[in-house]
Amino acid sequence: MFTESRAQDFVAVVLGVFTALSPIWVDHNNRALWTLIVLGVLIALTGLAQLANPAQAGADYAMGLLGVLLFISPWVMNFHAFNGASWTAWIVGVLTVVVAVAALPQVTARRHTAL
Numbered sequence: 001m002f003t004e005s006r007a008q009d010f011v012a013v014v015l016g017v018f019t020a021l022s023p024i025w026v027d028h029n030n031r032a033l034w035t036l037i038v039l040g041v042l043i044a045l046t047g048l049a050q051l052a053n054p055a056q057a058g059a060d061y062a063m064g065l066l067g068v069l070l071f072i073s074p075w076v077m078n079f080h081a082f083n084g085a086s087w088t089a090w091i092v093g094v095l096t097v098v099v100a101v102a103a104l105p106q107v108t109a110r111r112h113t114a115l
Helices: 007-024 030-052 057-076 083-114
Strands: none
Touching: 007 030, 007 083, 030 057, 030 083, 057 083
């Protein structure tokens, strides 16, 4: 899906920053505010870690896990009534998982050629 440029890592950073800043323009409560900020920063940091060390498969798995956590957060943190925050969490959560899964074949291939 992506080339060797590791574009998915840049996408992850953008998704994380977008999520962390989204409380500025979406309706939210205190739980949604902190959930979006914390998970957004963690997604962005995971993308930056992948940019720094592309052979690190653990960061892709962590990014996928963070995407799943972001997706389920409106129900777990009970802010599903706030449409803006919920839709941000659902859409960015799915996109984060897609980006993480797209990166896995490259990391796996790179690890096998190194052996």
